[in-house]
Amino acid sequence: GQSLEQPSEVTAVEGAIVQINCTYQTSGFYGLSWYQQHDGGAPTFLSYNALDGLEETGRFSSFLSRSDSYGYLLLQELQMKDSASYFCAFSGYSTLTFGKGTMLLVSP
Amino acid sequence: DADVTQTPRNRITKTGKRIMLECSQTKGHDRMYWYRQDPGLGLRLIYYSFDVKDINKGEISDGYSVSRQAQAKFSLSLESAIPNQTALYFCATSDPSSGQGPDTQYFGPGTRLTVL
Numbered sequence: 229g230q231s232l233e234q235p236s237e238v239t240a241v242e243g244a245i246v247q248i249n250c251t252y253q254t255s256g257f258y259g260l261s262w263y264q265q266h267d268g269g270a271p272t273f274l275s276y277n278a279l280d281g282l283e284e285t286g287r288f289s290s291f292l293s294r295s296d297s298y299g300y301l302l303l304q305e306l307q308m309k310d311s312a313s314y315f316c317a318f319s320g321y322s323t324l325t326f327g328k329g330t331m332l333l334v335s336p
Numbered sequence: 337d338a339d340v341t342q343t344p345r346n347r348i349t350k351t352g353k354r355i356m357l358e359c360s361q362t363k364g365h366d367r368m369y370w371y372r373q374d375p376g377l378g379l380r381l382i383y384y385s386f387d388v389k390d391i392n393k394g395e396i397s398d399g400y401s402v403s404r405q406a407q408a409k410f411s412l413s414l415e416s417a418i419p420n421q422t423a424l425y426f427c428a429t430s431d432p433s434s435g436q437g438p439d440t441q442y443f444g445p446g447t448r449l450t451v452l
Contacts, residue, residue: 236376261440270340270426270443271379315378319439322386323369323394328378 230254232327234316239333240306248301248330250316258319260292260299265313265329274301274314306334339363340444342427348450355414357447359427367430368410369441370394370402372423379426385410417451424448 232252240246250260259278263271277283277292277299289302303310311334317324340361349355359368370382381394383402391402399421403411414421425448428441 258439268424268446268448270445271441272443273440276440322392322439323381323384324439324441325381326379328376 230318230320230325232316232318232325234314234327234330236328237331237333239335241335242306242308244306245302245304246306246332248303248314248316248332250299250301250327252297252299252316252318252327254318254320254325256320257294260290261317261319261324262288262290262301263315263317263326265315267312271315303332308334308336310334340427340429340442342425342444342447344447345445346448348452349417350452351418353417353451355417355449357412357414357425357427357449359410359412359444361408361427361429361442361444363429363431363442364407365429365431365442366407367432368404369428369430370400370410370412371426371428372396372421373426373446374423382412414449414451417449419451422449422451 234250261276262274265271275290282291287304292299313329313331315326315329317326343358366387369384371379380396385404401413426446427444430441
C-alpha cells in the first residue's frame with residue numbers, strides 16, 4: 229500500500245532551526261512535496277523534490293533520499309508566523325498522497 | 337481576486353439532505369481535485385478530473401459525486417448527507433507544465449460542512 233509517516237507535533241522557539249521528517253512507502257513515486265497550512269486555511273505549496281538532495285527556498289529547505297524513502301523539511305530562523313501544520317505528499321502516477329501533517333508550534 | 341474560489345464557505349445541513357459544493361478557478365488549469373480534511377487525518381482525495389471529459393474516483397469517493405461543468409468549474413455533491421461527512425472540504429487545481437512538479441496543487445479557501 230501507500231503511506232507517509234511524519235511526526236504529529238513539533239515544538240521550537242523563535243530563531244531556532246527545526247527539521248520535520250517524512251518517510252513513505254509507495255510502489256510508484258515521482259517526487260516529494262511539502263505544503264504549509266495555517267489553522268483552517270488553504271494549504272499552500274512550499275517545495276518539491278524530484279531528485280535526491282537538498283532544495284533551498286529562502287529560510288526553508290527540503291531534502292529527499294529516494295533510496296531511503298525519506299525526506300525532510302528544514303525551517304531556519306523560525307518566526308512566530310511559521311506556526312502551522314506541514315504536510316509531506318508524494319506524487320504518484322497522477323495524484324498527490326498526503327501525510328497526516330505535523331503541527332509546528334513556535335514559542336517566543 | 338482569488339484564483340480558486342469555493343462556495344459556500346460554511347454550510348450546516350441535516351442528515352439526508354442533498355448538498356452541492358462548488359469550485360471555480362481562473363488559473364486556466366485543466367486538472368481539478370476535491371479533498372476532505374478531518375482533524376489528524378490530513379487531506380484525502382475524493383475525486384479528480386484532468387479535463388472536462390475525465391472524472392476519476394479518489395481514495396474516499398463513496399457517498400460523493402462530482403460534475404465538471406467546464407474547465408473552470410468542478411462541483412462536489414453529497415446525495416444524502418450523513419454526520420460523518422462533517423469535514424473541511426478543499427478544491428484544488430494543478431498544471432503539470434508549471435515546472436514546480438507535475439502535481440503541485442493550488443487550493444481554494446475551503447468549505448466547512450457540518451451535517452447534523
